Amino acid sequence: MTKRVFFDTNILLDVLTVREPFYADSSRVWTLAESGRIEGLVAAISFGNCYYVVRRQGGRPHTDKAMHLVRNTFEPVALTEQILDQGIDAGFSDFEDALQFHSALHARAECILTRNPDHFPRSPLSILSPKEFLAAHPFE
Numbered sequence: 001m002t003k004r005v006f007f008d009t010n011i012l013l014d015v016l017t018v019r020e021p022f023y024a025d026s027s028r029v030w031t032l033a034e035s036g037r038i039e040g041l042v043a044a045i046s047f048g049n050c051y052y053v054v055r056r057q058g059g060r061p062h063t064d065k066a067m068h069l070v071r072n073t074f075e076p077v078a079l080t081e082q083i084l085d086q087g088i089d090a091g092f093s094d095f096e097d098a099l100q101f102h103s104a105l106h107a108r109a110e111c112i113l114t115r116n117p118d119h120f121p122r123s124p125l126s127i128l129s130p131k132e133f134l135a136a137h138p139f140e
Contacts (some may be wrong), residue, residue: 003038003137005029006104007074009046009096010128012055016054017065019114022115025130029113033073040074043103047076078105094119101125 014026033040055063076114092098097119104112111126120127
């Protein structure tokens, strides 16, 4: 059975903006999603967040291409009223992280990939960096 892996926005941006030193590990897990070896999930709000950052670094055609790449690689998790309410009520210091977390729960992800594990509470989900995920799940 394919692992359902939720990607936090920062992992997407590591790849889309070639952020060093994070690019290598983030691009490896992205490639696992792209090849279908894992099922990659992203919150719908990640599209807006990525668009904003990528657009600042490149023009509209580059940004549109990046958004198509994200859309073709990952399954978006819709921002529902339930997720929004849970995010509002969660008491996270960062509202966007609360929406990410509850999107992952709603999608029944097995883990969240992020570079900010301290932004997420202890939960039934594993909270892993790309490096930790790759070490725990040797696909190659």
